[in-house]
Amino acid sequence: MEKRRLNKARRPKVSELKADFISVPRVKGAAEGVVLRELKTLLSEDLGFHDAPVNNGRHNFHSFPAKFPPQLPRRFIESLTSPGDLVLDPMSGSGTTVVEAISTARIGIGFDIDPLALLIGKVKTTHLDPIAVEREAHRVAEKAELSLLKPSLLQKELETRFDRQTREFINYWFSEDTQIELMAILSSIDSVEDLNVRDFLKLTLSAIIVTKSGGVSLAWDLGHTRPHKLNQGKAKGYKAAIPEFEKRAAKNISSMLKQGGSAAKGYILHGNAESLPLESDCVDLIVTSPPYASNAIDYMRAHKFSLVWLGMEVNHLTELRSGYIGNDKLTGYTFEPLTSLPERIISRITKIDPRKGGVLRRYYSEMTRVLREMRRVLRPGKVAIVVVGSSLMRGIDTETDRCLVEIGEAVDLPCAGVGVRLLDRDRRMMPTSSKTPKSSQIENRMHREFVLAFVKPS
Numbered sequence: 188m189e190k191r192r193l194n195k196a197r198r199p200k201v202s203e204l205k206a207d208f209i210s211v212p213r214v215k216g217a218a219e220g221v222v223l224r225e226l227k228t229l230l231s232e233d234l235g236f237h238d239a240p241v242n243n244g245r246h247n248f249h250s251f252p253a254k255f256p257p258q259l260p261r262r263f264i265e266s267l268t269s270p271g272d273l274v275l276d277p278m279s280g281s282g283t284t285v286v287e288a289i290s291t292a293r294i295g296i297g298f299d300i301d302p303l304a305l306l307i308g309k310v311k312t313t314h315l316d317p318i319a320v321e322r323e324a325h326r327v328a329e330k331a332e333l334s335l336l337k338p339s340l341l342q343k344e345l346e347t348r349f350d351r352q353t354r355e356f357i358n359y360w361f362s363e364d365t366q367i368e369l370m371a372i373l374s375s376i377d378s379v380e381d382l383n384v385r386d387f388l389k390l391t392l393s394a395i396i397v398t399k400s401g402g403v404s405l406a407w408d409l410g411h412t413r414p415h416k417l418n419q420g421k422a423k424g425y426k427a428a429i430p431e432f433e434k435r436a437a438k439n440i441s442s443m444l445k446q447g448g449s450a451a452k453g454y455i456l457h458g459n460a461e462s463l464p465l466e467s468d469c470v471d472l473i474v475t476s477p478p479y480a481s482n483a484i485d486y487m488r489a490h491k492f493s494l495v496w497l498g499m500e501v502n503h504l505t506e507l508r509s510g511y512i513g514n515d516k517l518t519g520y521t522f523e524p525l526t527s528l529p530e531r532i533i534s535r536i537t538k539i540d541p542r543k544g545g546v547l548r549r550y551y552s553e554m555t556r557v558l559r560e561m562r563r564v565l566r567p568g569k570v571a572i573v574v575v576g577s578s579l580m581r582g583i584d585t586e587t588d589r590c591l592v593e594i595g596e597a598v599d600l601p602c603a604g605v606g607v608r609l610l611d612r613d614r615r616m617m618p619t620s621s622k623t624p625k626s627s628q629i630e631n632r633m634h635r636e637f638v639l640a641f642v643k644p645s
């Protein structure tokens with residue numbers, strides 16, 4: 188029966204999927220299938236979740252570009268799994284899926300390769316005693332204030348702690364006063380004994396640096412494509428780091444108290460979505476969102492502002508960046524054979540800009556491996572929800588949604604339906620071309636994300 192429900196003969200054709208609007212394929216007999224029926228309902232719901240209340244304050248610990256509204260993974264987790272099931276996010280970012288899985292008594296597991304994503308995810312899924320954390324946060328701020336009385340010691344530490352390139356980066360992006368204050372907070376955090384509390388405080392420090400507006404750094408638009416430097420003399424509303432740290436710690440501790448549901452086990456681990464350290468056929472549900480094609484959100488560009496303070500060298504971070512899905516480094520890259528739609532789009536872009544065509548080829552090669560890997564770890568008959576947006580490359584729509592549906596077919600992970608979620612104009616993360624008329628179809632697609640529901644055949 189299970190087999191009949193999802194067998195190949197009943198798979199929707201790509202042409203049947205009209206991803207421009209909510210669509211569930213007209214698969215003959217789909218009504219018989221519990222999973223397909225459930226998916227049909229889920230995909231036709233309003234998946235925007237605008238203004239819906241967030242019931243777990245942990246999601247607010249740290250900003251993260253293009254993170255899920257928590258209600259999205261939660262809706263699929265609650266409908267498609269049972270307590271005790273294993274829920275995976277192979278590109279877990281700020282850990283939204285894993286937090287929602289564990290707060291609904293599922294086992295959540297997330298992988299990412301970004302060091303800041305891993306820290307955010309780890310802190311969000313670790314349970315701490317708020318009173319103990321508050322005590323330590325207060326002690327850290329007090330100790331940091333006291334150490335400002337001897338700035339020469341902090342200055343010395345600043346000079347010895349970083350390699351030359353990292354030091355240059357810090358000198359460029361942080362005022363001298365801020366550097367001394369951040370150093371004071373950091374040395375004080377280093378003296379906290381409990382490793383988990385220390386991580387919580389490090390994340391708090393990072394949260395005052397990596398903000399849309401640039402936080403305590405001299406950058407004023409860290410949330411967007413390329414940070415711009417403020418003129419040091421120009422008033423940014425200079426924020427002293429230690430009071431900012433104290434305020435943020437208080438906010439995060441109160442967020443910690445606002446936490447719904449039970450707390451099952453959650454794991455956030457370093458791992459590449461293209462080859463996961465998991466055995467085959469063990470996952471009950473995947474809910475994930477890959478980076479956009481065309482490297483539209485450069486995670487590392489913003490994240491290195493705090494990672495350099497957390498002990499990572501700027502050159503090492505640049506190297507790590509080239510391993511992210513959607514990156515534009517092409518030398519020595521191993522491409523996958525692609526299906527016809529990605530090939531057609533790549534060839535259109537290549538005619539205008541061969542390099543961009545190569546970058547898109549890399550993206551679809553990576554996503555082929557990711558979908559293949561998701562298929563491997565899923566249990567037969569189980570679902571992978573993949574949320575994607577479209578990108579423009581040289582004015583051409585990458586049609587990520589349709590291409591992934593076709594790639595899914597090719598790796599035997601058929602797509603059973605596509606939902607659409609509308610993005611807030613303000614929260615949309617895609618830069619759009621100023622040359623594209625606002626009323627154009629492409630421009631309209633940019634304001635949507637597509638919720639693809641793949642099902643592993645039984």
Ligand SMILES: C[S@@+](CC[C@H](N)C(=O)[O-])C[C@H]1O[C@@H](n2cnc3c(N)ncnc32)[C@H](O)[C@@H]1O
Pocket residue numbers: 251252253254255277278279280281282283284298299300301304458459460461475476477478479486510511512
């Ligand atoms: C759109 S974000 C995920 C956001 C997440 N859904 C959330 O709610 O926070 C995509 C993530 O993919 C990660 N990523 C990029 N390449 C990866 C790879 N090869 N393996 C695992 N994660 C990767 C990025 O670091 C980023 O955190």
